[in-house]
Amino acid sequence: MQASLMSTYKSPLKSKGMIAWVLSFLLFAFYLLIYFTNIPDSWAHLVGLESKWNLYGVLYTISIVAGGLFFINTHGNSRYQKFRTFTLIFFQIVFAFSIPEIMGMFESKGFNFAKFWPLGIEQFSPEYIFEYPLLIIVYAFVGSLIVAPILTLLYGKRWYCSWVCGCGGLAETAGDPFRQLSSKSVKAWKFEQISIHTVLLLAILSTSLVIINWGLHFENAAGEWVTNHATFD
Amino acid sequence: MHYVIIGNGVAGINAANSLRNYDNDAEISIISYETEHHFSRTALMYVFCGQLSEQCVEPFERDHYEKMGFKRINDKVSTLDPDANKLMLESGKTVSYDKLLIACGSVPAMFGWPGSELDGVGNFVTWQDLQWLKEKAKTSKKAVVVGGGLIGIETVEILLLAGIDVTFLIREDFYWPIALDQNEGDIIADHMRHHKVDLRLKTEFAEILGKDGKVVGVKTGDGEIVDCDLVVIAVGVRPQTDWLKESSLALDERGGIIADENLKTNYDNIYTAGDCAAVMWFNNVRRPEQLWYTGRDQGKIAASNLIGMNKIYKRGTFYNSAKFFDIKYTTAGLVNFNLDGEKNYFSQEDDTNYTIRITYLPDNSVAGFNMLGRRWDHRVLVNWVDEKRQLDWVLKHLHEALFDEEFMPTFKLNQKVS
Numbered sequence: 001m002q003a004s005l006m007s008t009y010k011s012p013l014k015s016k017g018m019i020a021w022v023l024s025f026l027l028f029a030f031y032l033l034i035y036f037t038n039i040p041d042s043w044a045h046l047v048g049l050e051s052k053w054n055l056y057g058v059l060y061t062i063s064i065v066a067g068g069l070f071f072i073n074t075h076g077n078s079r080y081q082k083f084r085t086f087t088l089i090f091f092q093i094v095f096a097f098s099i100p101e102i103m104g105m106f107e108s109k110g111f112n113f114a115k116f117w118p119l120g121i122e123q124f125s126p127e128y129i130f131e132y133p134l135l136i137i138v139y140a141f142v143g144s145l146i147v148a149p150i151l152t153l154l155y156g157k158r159w160y161c162s163w164v165c166g167c168g169g170l171a172e173t174a175g176d177p178f179r180q181l182s183s184k185s186v187k188a189w190k191f192e193q194i195s196i197h198t199v200l201l202l203a204i205l206s207t208s209l210v211i212i213n214w215g216l217h218f219e220n221a222a223g224e225w226v227t228n229h230a231t232f233d
Numbered sequence: 234m235h236y237v238i239i240g241n242g243v244a245g246i247n248a249a250n251s252l253r254n255y256d257n258d259a260e261i262s263i264i265s266y267e268t269e270h271h272f273s274r275t276a277l278m279y280v281f282c283g284q285l286s287e288q289c290v291e292p293f294e295r296d297h298y299e300k301m302g303f304k305r306i307n308d309k310v311s312t313l314d315p316d317a318n319k320l321m322l323e324s325g326k327t328v329s330y331d332k333l334l335i336a337c338g339s340v341p342a343m344f345g346w347p348g349s350e351l352d353g354v355g356n357f358v359t360w361q362d363l364q365w366l367k368e369k370a371k372t373s374k375k376a377v378v379v380g381g382g383l384i385g386i387e388t389v390e391i392l393l394l395a396g397i398d399v400t401f402l403i404r405e406d407f408y409w410p411i412a413l414d415q416n417e418g419d420i421i422a423d424h425m426r427h428h429k430v431d432l433r434l435k436t437e438f439a440e441i442l443g444k445d446g447k448v449v450g451v452k453t454g455d456g457e458i459v460d461c462d463l464v465v466i467a468v469g470v471r472p473q474t475d476w477l478k479e480s481s482l483a484l485d486e487r488g489g490i491i492a493d494e495n496l497k498t499n500y501d502n503i504y505t506a507g508d509c510a511a512v513m514w515f516n517n518v519r520r521p522e523q524l525w526y527t528g529r530d531q532g533k534i535a536a537s538n539l540i541g542m543n544k545i546y547k548r549g550t551f552y553n554s555a556k557f558f559d560i561k562y563t564t565a566g567l568v569n570f571n572l573d574g575e576k577n578y579f580s581q582e583d584d585t586n587y588t589i590r591i592t593y594l595p596d597n598s599v600a601g602f603n604m605l606g607r608r609w610d611h612r613v614l615v616n617w618v619d620e621k622r623q624l625d626w627v628l629k630h631l632h633e634a635l636f637d638e639e640f641m642p643t644f645k646l647n648q649k650v651s
């Protein structure tokens with residue numbers, strides 16, 4: 001047994017103790033501030049970053065790196081987990097963080113090559129994707145519609161969710177010590193089954209609307225709002 | 234029809250579920266004194282360590298009993314009157330049944346060593362044992378574990394993880410001779426010592442020493458004294474049937490409830506399943522199969538027969554898996570059974586604990602596998618035994634039975650002895 005997994009249920013941080021509540025409150029407050037105010041912009045400026053979203057990217061990457069090292073310390077006796085976690089860290093640092101930043105330095109719009117539709121829902125929005133060079137447009141379509149489904153058929157969804165994805169990446173690294181808190185009830189399982197398919201349906205629906213809207217040159221305020229805000233990350 | 238099941242373990246609960254599948258209207262009662270909810274006994278060690286919560290090891294949701302319409306009786310049965318179809322409970326109540334399943338499991342074997350009653354002496358088998366050990370581990374500095382089997386080594390591992398120094402007393406020449414050979418036992422012994430276990434092989438356990446009612450040490454057969462404040466005895470389990478000794482239910486000399494091939498006892502409306510059932514083995518020896526999956530299978534078969542079917546409990550080829558600290562163990566078929574003219578093929582990969590032992594017969598057909606280190610798919614191994622595959626063929630196809638996680642070092646045969 002892994003010594004570092006001892007006492008998961010005895011640790012106040014990992015089993016809804018006081019410190020866990022304080023931490024969740026702080027995290028919640030942070031997300032409220034970053035999504036609904038511009039206060040974090042000034043924090044970003046303090047550390048020499050351009051905007052709150054750059055700051056968010058840096059913090060996100062630090063969380064994955066630190067959480068990943070912690071994870072390897074815990075589960076590193078398994079080569080599978082070691083390889084997997086280093087890959088996750090690599091994709092976060094290189095693909096999700098550095099490449100878009102570097103593209104920005106060359107005056108082009110950043111692009112995350114490790115993201116595919118529907119997670120990167122904007123990639124099928126014509127107004128968004130057609131601003132990129134042809135190669136990236138082809139990459140987005142082939143990746144989302146051909147490569148990702150084929151890899152999933154071959155390896156299951158884990159090839160993306162636990163090897164590449166930044167969202168799964170955070171859950172698998174910084175989130176790992178809290179994994180046991182998820183509900184294992186049959187109810188939760190049923191909810192998950194319904195909700196993931198509902199979300200997929202909504203993604204298809206909203207993407208279709210965006211494409212139709214673009215096709216019809218239907219440029220009213222609502223249409224613009226959808227194109228600008230339809231991101232799910 | 235009132236079905237009563239004594240035991241809320243894997244055998245009892247599986248029988249109850251099957252009964253309900255067959256009969257929607259039957260009245261089904263489950264009697265247990267240990268816990269209100271069925272739990273996974275095999276996972277006790279993870280609860281001790283706090284890696285799983287207590288509720289994590291309950292395979293069914295808490296409302297399972299209500300949903301399935303099982304009546305629970307939290308009480309201990311003290312006597313059975315099979316001629317009157319009646320059970321007497323410790324609380325003084327009586328329960329009548331039409332048909333009865335006894336799935337009352339095991340109790341730890343204790344051989345009346347002096348000092349066994351001292352505070353700080355116990356076992357690691359029941360839910361109550363778990364609570365006891367958790368409490369003791371808070372203050373214990375030095376423990377002695379007695380008995381070189383699976384429960385023994387699990388207990389050693391978790392006590393070490395809890396920061397307690399452990400001395401492990403094993404009577405035999407090497408660890409777990411029923412299942413391992415000397416070479417395999419030595420690998421496990423080295424591994425334990427690497428984990429700082431004070432392992433004492435060939436050491437009899439004679440007496441527990443106490444002061445003011447508390448354990449202060451144990452005395453070995455050679456008269457040596459090992460200081461300690463905690464003793465866990467794990468020298469095996471026996472059927473929990475002391476309460477049946479006075480009844481006319483037929484027990485074997487070790488207390489197992491004698492079961493025929495339908496798992497019926499000597500009474501037509503009483504069946505038995507799980508750790509307490511003495512069933513006939515392939516070699517015509519009658520004894521209980523103290524395993525999780527056989528308990529589950531027996532519970533289901535017994536339920537079918539309680540309903541009135543005629544299902545035969547025929548156990549397939551043996552298989553099992555376990556873990557000795559970090560070393561995985563898989564076995565299938567018959568190893569250590571001393572079959573006529575058997576030989577053993579042995580291979581150990583260089584600089585690893587990865588070993589393979591294949592027992593084969595004079596006609597070169599394989600009879601059993603004992604594997605350490607890597608993970609193996611017992612379904613494939615069992616098939617090969619059933620198909621009486623030739624050793625050469627098996628060695629060529631062995632990689633097909635590998636069940637390792639991805640990125641493990643490539644598997645290599647490396648024959649050491651024949």
Ligand SMILES: Cc1cc2nc3c(=O)[nH]c(=O)nc-3n(C[C@H](O)[C@H](O)[C@H](O)COP(=O)(O)OP(=O)(O)OC[C@H]3O[C@@H](n4cnc5c(N)ncnc54)[C@H](O)[C@@H]3O)c2cc1C
Pocket residue numbers: 239240241242243244245264265266267268274275276277278308309310311336337338339357358359383384387473476506507508509522523524525526528554555
């Ligand atoms: C620490 C540990 C680790 C193990 N690991 C493994 C493993 O890795 N693999 C494996 O195959 N097996 C393992 N086993 C063995 C396995 O757990 C048992 O074979 C299995 O649990 C037996 O199930 P059962 O239903 O027959 O009995 P039990 O689970 O023992 O259930 C007995 C039930 O009967 C009830 N009962 C008994 N007497 C009375 C009475 N007089 N009145 C009322 N109720 C009564 C008890 O309350 C209990 O509910 C392990 C056992 C232990 C202790």
